[in-house]
Amino acid sequence: MKNKLFVFVLFAALLLPLGCSRKADYERGTLFSARGFATSDAMVWEEAADEAFISFSAPSRGGDGGSFRSDSPSAPLTPNEPSVERKLVKTAFITMRVENLETANNSISDLLKKYDGYTASSSIFEDLHNYSLRVPSQYYDVFLADTNEIGRLLRRSENTEDVTLRYYDLEGRLATKKELLKTFQAYLGRAANIDEIMKVEARISELQYDIEGTGVQLRNLINTIDYSTIHVNFEGPVAVSPIRTITFGERLRQFFGSFGGFLSSFIIVLLGIVVYGIPILIVLILLFWLLFGKIGLLRRLWSIIKK
Numbered sequence: 001m002k003n004k005l006f007v008f009v010l011f012a013a014l015l016l017p018l019g020c021s022r023k024a025d026y027e028r029g030t031l032f033s034a035r036g037f038a039t040s041d042a043m044v045w046e047e048a049a050d051e052a053f054i055s056f057s058a059p060s061r062g063g064d065g066g067s068f069r070s071d072s073p074s075a076p077l078t079p080n081e082p083s084v085e086r087k088l089v090k091t092a093f094i095t096m097r098v099e100n101l102e103t104a105n106n107s108i109s110d111l112l113k114k115y116d117g118y119t120a121s122s123s124i125f126e127d128l129h130n131y132s133l134r135v136p137s138q139y140y141d142v143f144l145a146d147t148n149e150i151g152r153l154l155r156r157s158e159n160t161e162d163v164t165l166r167y168y169d170l171e172g173r174l175a176t177k178k179e180l181l182k183t184f185q186a187y188l189g190r191a192a193n194i195d196e197i198m199k200v201e202a203r204i205s206e207l208q209y210d211i212e213g214t215g216v217q218l219r220n221l222i223n224t225i226d227y228s229t230i231h232v233n234f235e236g237p238v239a240v241s242p243i244r245t246i247t248f249g250e251r252l253r254q255f256f257g258s259f260g261g262f263l264s265s266f267i268i269v270l271l272g273i274v275v276y277g278i279p280i281l282i283v284l285i286l287l288f289w290l291l292f293g294k295i296g297l298l299r300r301l302w303s304i305i306k307k
Contacts (some may be wrong), residue, residue, distance in 0.1 A: 084168070087163050088160050089228075090137060091159045091228065091231075092140075092156070092159075092228070094232050096147070096153055096232070096233070096235070097151050097237070098150060098236065101127070107150045108131060108232065115136065115142070117134055117139070118133070119132070127235065129234040131233075133231075143230065144230070151234065163224075174211065177207055181208065187200055188200045188201065
């Protein structure tokens, strides 16, 4: 009996270091050890930290901007749900005929002041003025209605783009990256060595760069949603020439004018014949005389060949 008890105690003593070793290995492989870091492999920690905040619940209207949690993820909101406000980008193209371009310009300026809009760009020609206007989206319809009073509508087209999915995607990605940045900044204070510090700082730098780029995209998209674009072209009145009867004297002047043009052309042709035609004719006669005339160079050459 004592021998069995001794063997059992000895066997337990041998298993105890092995169990402690496995426990230590397990603790080194987890994301958070007693020191807060996995000292064996920092890349495993980075991947785990990224995955910890993958789940994002999109914010609802009137909420606190959304929540992040890895324990109970929820499906993102879709544009078909009634709680999600659609994000629309509206654009209009208008061409109008006006009696006075300056008056039309003043009318557009008054409307922009009234509805808190502004001119993004403009092109001014003699009888054509082009404007690219930015108007708050809430005043889009009423602004278009007021422009009808400026002149006669020639052409009008409108376009509406639904950017709801893109908006909430950018918003969710931005919020997720900001939350993940806070997590990595908190991890930075728990780094065990220089290697871990450098890896965490590199990840923080990447996140800051991504946050800046995503923030610019989201702000630009919000600007196009909040302010609709209206392209307005003002064309001046059509110039109408009065109908006038041509008098007999004007007809005579036109006749003699055309005759004078014909006569001048005829004289130019004659001068061309005298200046260029006569010398060319003289050269041709001389060549004929040398080759086939009394001298007859070609004729004499032919006779020599025949002999």
